[in-house]
Amino acid sequence: MPENEKWQEQMLAVVGPKGFVRADDDMAPWLTDWRGRYTGTAIAMLSPATTQETSDILKIANENAIPVVPQGGNSGMVGGATPDESGQSIILSLRRMNHIRSIAPEDQLVVCEAGVVLQSLHEALAEKRQRFPLTLGGKGSATVGGLISTNAGGTQVLRHGTMRALVAGIEAVLPDGSIFDGLAALKKDNRGYDLKHLFVGGEGTLGVVTAATLKTVPALVDRCVAWAAVDSADEAYQLFRFLESRAPLSLEGFEIIPATCLASVLRHIPDTRSPLKDAHRWHVLIEIVRDQADAQDPRSVIENLLATALERDLIKDATLAASEQQAEDFWKIRDSISEAERANGPALQHDISVPVAGMAQFINEASPVIEAKFPGTEVAAFGHMGDGNVHLHVKAPPGAQTPNWETDYANQITPLVHDLVIAAGGSISAEHGIGQSKRTELERLSSDARLTMLRAIKTAIDPKNIMNPGKLVPLASGQSGS
C-alpha cells in the first residue's frame, strides 16, 4: 500500500481484512458488468458489514474525494455498478450486509439489509407464509439495495407496482457519512420532501442504501396461467381492459407476444411448443392468482372471463395451463424471447415505456417507421402491456455483420426509437435505469426543467461528486465528473 494513500489504511481499519480487497484477480468479477459491455478498474473493493462501517467509509471517501461505486449483485443492465476506467474509484460492495433484521407477517413488513439476495428474501418469507411480490431473472444475485437503487420492475408490476411501491422505509448513508434513518413504516408522514423516493431509482448517486423496510403480501394459494390469441395489439389492449375491470385484484400478469417472437422461441429454444394449435398474429399470456384460501378459484375466474371474451370476439382462441408444469412452460416461452431473438441474429434491444392506453398505437406506428427508415430491419415488440412497458427489438437486416451493424446502426436506430417514445409521451427507460448506457440520450431528450432539477439535486446532496460519478445524471459541462 503506497504510503501516501493514508485513506486506504483508514478504510482497512474500518472494515478489517475480510472487507478489503485490492488484488485485481479478486476484484475481476466485479469490474465488468454481467453482460460484458462495460469494464472498469478500481483501487480497491470495500465490503462493510454494518451501516456504521458504511458511514465511516463514506466519510473517509468524502474527505479524500475518492469516487465510490456502490454495488449489489452486479446484475444491472446499464453499467450502473461498474467503475470507470480511471482506476481512481473504490467499489463499495454491500454484499456482506445480508441480514434480514425482522419479519412481521402480521404487519406485512420485512426489514432487511441492502445485501440480501432477492431469492433469499423469497425463501425467508415463504417460511412465514408471506411473499415479496417482485421477481426477475437475476433473482439469485440481485440484492435488495440494487433493486431499490434501480427501482426494479419485473412481471408483477401490474398488480404490485415497481420496487418504489414496495419500499415502506429506507436507511441510507449520505455522501458525508451521515446516516438517514427512515426505516419506520409510516403510512402518513408529512415532514417535507419525501427523501425515500430520491433513493429509489437513484442509482447510488446520492448515497448508499444500507437497509429497507419492504412490504410483503400473503403467500400465493394458487394461480392459473392462460394463453390467448388475438388479432392485433389493439385487441390485446381491449382484452387487458376487460380482464382488469373484472378481476382487478387477481390479475397478476398480462404479457403480449407477437407471432414472430413465438416463432423464434419455438425455433431456437429446446422443449418449447405452441400452446395453441393454429397460427395467430398476437398472443397473450395471462396469470390469475389468489392469495386468500376463501377467494374465488383462479381457474374458474379466468375460465369464465375468457369464455365471455370469446363470445364478445375479444379473443380468437385460448387455453389454460392444465398443471403447474404447463404454467411454467407458458412462462418459459415469454421468458425465452430475448435469448431466442439473440440466436436469430444481431438485434438492438430497447427498454422503453409509454402510457398504457397508448401502447398498442405505439407498437403499430413505431414499427413501420423504423423498418422504413432502415430497410431490411425487422421490429419485434413484446412486453408487459399492463405497465405500458415495451421491449422493442430491432433486428439487423439479413446478412448484416455484427460489428458493422452495431457500430453503424446503433447510433442511428436507438435515437430514432427514443424520439418516437418521447413523441408518444413515454420514457426512454422503463425498467433498467440510465446508468452509463443512456446518459447521453437522457441529456438529449430531457427538458431544461428536468435536467436542471436532476443536476441541482445531485450537486446539492453530493457536492464533491463522489457517489457513482458518471452514472445517471448528465452533469453540465464544466461540472466535475460530467
Next chain:
Amino acid sequence: MPENEKWQEQMLAVVGPKGFVRADDDMAPWLTDWRGRYTGTAIAMLSPATTQETSDILKIANENAIPVVPQGGNSGMVGGATPDESGQSIILSLRRMNHIRSIAPEDQLVVCEAGVVLQSLHEALAEKRQRFPLTLGGKGSATVGGLISTNAGGTQVLRHGTMRALVAGIEAVLPDGSIFDGLAALKKDNRGYDLKHLFVGGEGTLGVVTAATLKTVPALVDRCVAWAAVDSADEAYQLFRFLESRAPLSLEGFEIIPATCLASVLRHIPDTRSPLKDAHRWHVLIEIVRDQADAQDPRSVIENLLATALERDLIKDATLAASEQQAEDFWKIRDSISEAERANGPALQHDISVPVAGMAQFINEASPVIEAKFPGTEVAAFGHMGDGNVHLHVKAPPGAQTPNWETDYANQITPLVHDLVIAAGGSISAEHGIGQSKRTELERLSSDARLTMLRAIKTAIDPKNIMNPGKLVPLASGQSGS
C-alpha cells in the same frame, strides 16, 4: 403603482387586470389562514389563468427576488399558504386555473389544473361513473394543487393511500419559470430521481404545481357502515387486522373513538345519539364498500365478519347502519369530535402518526405520561387506526384560562407529545404538513441527515429562496429566509 416597481407592471401585463389585485380589502380573505391563527401582508395577489402565465410570473419574481406564496383554497392547517408580515411577498393564487383538461374513465385517469376544487372534481367524475377516492372537510374550497402540495390524507387513506398514491403525473413551474411537464401517466419510468414525489408534500417551496394527472376508481355501488364496541385500543387493533385480512379490498374506513370523545359529541352536538345502548370504553367505526356490482354485498360482508368477531370475543357489541341516513349519522359522530372537544374547553390538538402496529401501544403509554406531567390535563386520542394516524387532544385542566393555558402550556406540552412520537418511531406531522406551525419542531427533532437533505434540495432548486420562504424547510441560520 410606484414607478420603481417595474416588475409589478410586468406581472400585470402577464395576467391582465382580472388576475391582479392590490387593494387590501380585496386581498384580505387570503391574508389570513382559515383558522385565524396566521395573518400576513402582501404587495399583490396574482391569479394566472394558464401554465404559461404562471411561468412568466415566476420568471419575473425570480429576477427581482420577490417572495411568492402559492395558494389554493386557503384551507390548510399549518399556515403554509399565508404570507409573512414583511409585506414583501406576492400571493400566487391558482384558483383561476380550474379546468379539468380530460377525463379518461377507461384509463381511470383525470388531468386537471391546480385550481380545480375537490368537490367539483368529485362531481365531474361522478358523471362518468368514476370517483376520486380522497375527501375531507374542506372539499368545497380545497384545490387539487393544495391537496398535492400538502399530500392530503382523509378517511380513505386506508384503502387508497394519501394524495401521493393518487398522483400519476405532475406539471409544475420551477422558481426560474421553466416548466416541468411530467403529466404523462407512466407506470414504469426510470429516468432518474422521481421529481413528482418532490412536489407532492413540497408545500410550494420548490415551485408551483399547475396541473396533475390523478388516478380515479370506479364509482361506489354501495357501502355499509358499522359501529362496534371494544374494550381497549389493543382490541381495536386486533379487530382491524382481522377485518383487513378478510376484506382487504373493501375495507375503506376504520376509525377509533374513545368513550370520552363519544360523550363529548353526545353532549355538545345536536341530533346525535349513541349507536349502541350500553356504555363501552372504545368504539370503532367501520366502512365496507363495493365498487363492482357483482362483488359481494358489503352488508353481508361486514355482518358475517362482525358475527365471527363477536364469537371470538374481538368485539363486545356491534350494529349496522340500517340506512344511508344512519350511515351518515355514524360518520357525523366521528367528524364532530373536534368541534365537540372545543365546546368542552380549551385543548391542544396534535396531528401525529406512528407505525400502524404501534398505535395502540402509543395511545396507552403516551396518555398517562402527559397527564402525569401536566396534572389536571386529560388526553383524548382518536383517529384513523389503519394509517397509524392519531389525533391527540390534550384538554386543559378544569378552570384553566384559555390565554394562560395556551401561552403557558402549549410550548411545554407539544414538545413532550412530539418527543413521545419520535421515541415511537413516528412523525410529528401525519396529515397537515409543516408550514409555519411545525417548522421549529421539525428542526429540533430531525436528524442531521434529514435536515441536510431538506436544506440542500431547497437551496439547490430555489437558490434565491423565493418560493414560499419561511415554510416547511428550517434553513440554517445565515441562509436567507431562515
